[in-house]
Amino acid sequence: MTHITVSGVAGMPEVAPGDDIALLLAEAAPALEDGDILVVTSKIVSKAEGRIRRSGAGEAWNGGGAPPHDHPPAPAGDATAAGRGAPPRDSRTAAIEEETQRVVARRGDTVIAQTRHGFVMAAAGVDASNTAPGTVLLLPEDPDASASRIRRGLRDRLGVRVGVIVSDTFGRPWRHGLTDVAIGASGVRPLDDLRGGADAYGNPLNATVVALADEIAAAGDLAKGKLSGVPVAVVRGLGGLVTGEDGPGGRALVRPADEDMFRYGSADVVFARRTIREFSGREVDPAAVRRAVAAAIAAPAPHHTTPWRFVLLETPRARTELLDAMRDAWIADLRSDGFSEESIARRIRRGDVLRNAPYLAVPCLVMDGSHTYGDERRNAAEREMFVVATGAGVQNFLVQLAVEGLGSAWVSSTMFCREVVREVLGLPGDWDPMGAVAVGHPAAPPKDRPPRDAADFYVTR
Structure with a gap:
């Protein structure tokens, strides 16, 4: 001894x-x-x-x-x-x-x-x-x-x-x-x-x-x-x-x-969310994404509703079919707007972050529980409330992905071809795709954020 x-x-x-x-x-x-x-x-x-x-x-x-x-x-x-x-x-x-x-x-x-x-x-x-x-x-x-x-x-x-x-x-x-x-x-x-x-x-x-x-x-x-x-x-x-x-x-x-599984404290967990555009070849744990969905649906919503739906694209085939259909729709739109083929090719390359990601999620908005009013102004405000609630859910989703050690990039492209997305993914007609989220392990540490002074973004009365 x-x-x-x-x-x-x-x-x-x-x-x-x-x-x-x-x-x-x-x-x-x-x-x-x-x-x-x-x-x-x-x-x-x-x-x-x-x-x-x-x-x-x-x-x-x-x-x-x-x-x-x-x-x-x-x-x-x-x-x-x-x-x-x-x-x-x-x-x-x-x-x-x-x-x-x-x-x-x-x-x-x-x-x-x-x-x-x-x-x-x-x-x-x-x-x-x-x-x-x-x-x-x-x-x-x-x-x-x-x-x-x-x-x-x-x-x-x-x-x-x-x-x-x-x-x-x-x-x-x-x-x-x-x-x-x-x-x-x-x-x-x-x-x-x-x-x-x-x-x-x-x-x-x-x-x-x-x-x-x-x-x-x-x-x-x-x-x-x-x-x-x-x-x-x-x-x-x-x-x-x-x-x-x-x-x-x-x-x-x-x-x-x-x-470090406990790296993010209460002061910096929100700032852990970064837009990541390059991913490594490591596989994404589907359970981690599901935990991020659980965080997303903890967001506030009007009228005690649940306006969030997430489509999780876990197979290469599902991701390729969606992105190919979106690319074709985007090219058709750009051509109809008179863009040159060179300009179209350059813009299409912006979607590479989705194509190169090992996992995709498509957040959708549903209006179940929304109210219908007698004038368009109030109906428009009603929809805006649901859009804001969906955005809060997406933010929760992105933050939780960061806590799980995953990088992400929210890309709005599905909003420009909603019918195509619904058709390819077989979604109900009242599911409104609100962008796509590329998910994966970052290939490199994110770059430093440009400095922002919070005082530039608020006023007091």
Whole structure:
């Protein structure tokens, strides 16, 4: 049985910008042994690297003189919801914006954001605890590199082969409370991939990858604590996890976006919908499209009606027959309008996004439950209400496809040849095709959207 001990490193001084953490550790823990793993809280790494911001929006404190005291200390309170202390608001806001790559969720003043490192955490890792009043700490620029520097410094000064983990506090979805995880690592095997093995009963392990570095970070925090002033712990007894090389580091623990089933938070799920025009050859899971239909029919509609119908074209034959018939109808229309053959060919190529997609859906409007009035103005308004409701359903459909990891492009072409679409697909006469949706796995990441300022699109009265 492996015997593991976890002990805090006492006696370390307050860390300031420019300090050498390896030197401070060598003086505080000269009895380190080969195979030890040090868990170093990211706060002292951030301080040593000058990752400190004061109340002046985004200004750095470089360590000259005393830390600024522009604001009184933040009052004590429950920091669990945000996972952070409560720094001066202007400093906190500027620092979070500086560190945020994307906002995942927001509720009141609590922001869950992805950092440039790929971490998804409260306040983008900006922390106001264990730092001078009026200042906040940012995460280290490169936690893996920070861990490597500490490791090399200890080897040079003490001649020991150790592993180093830089840890920080994370909240967790679906669980109360905070725990420390590894945001950087050097000389430590971060993951233990057990896939392909079997458990004690012979059952195959198909998805078991153990986050060793996170487990060690959490164990180290038991010895460090949040209020004890002990920023480093030594874990002894896991020498088999210490490697000769720096290794893949903490970045190996960050799940790639295309493997993240929970990537989209409440703040960015709508923006996940993008128009995708090039698809890979991967097949589309029909069940995913059906889940998108379920989201579509959750849209609002007038008179408690259900005006949405979706025709799902899951076979190549069905898609080809529809697109060929639509192409012929479109060519006939363009010729009757006097377009040249060259211009017609160019316009027809715009429909390639539908032809190249591995899956098509045709949303249709039905007017079941609509009211008939005595004048055309009110009847026209009635139809407009149903068209708007169908559009809301299509938007839900597109957003859910994005949540499912699928790309899509809504193309309006069926609206120009509705009779042809109804005939080819064998639809009832009261089903009104409202475009077609190309569905598939994106062949490449979408391009950045052109910037839009919401203020350009509303007026107030």
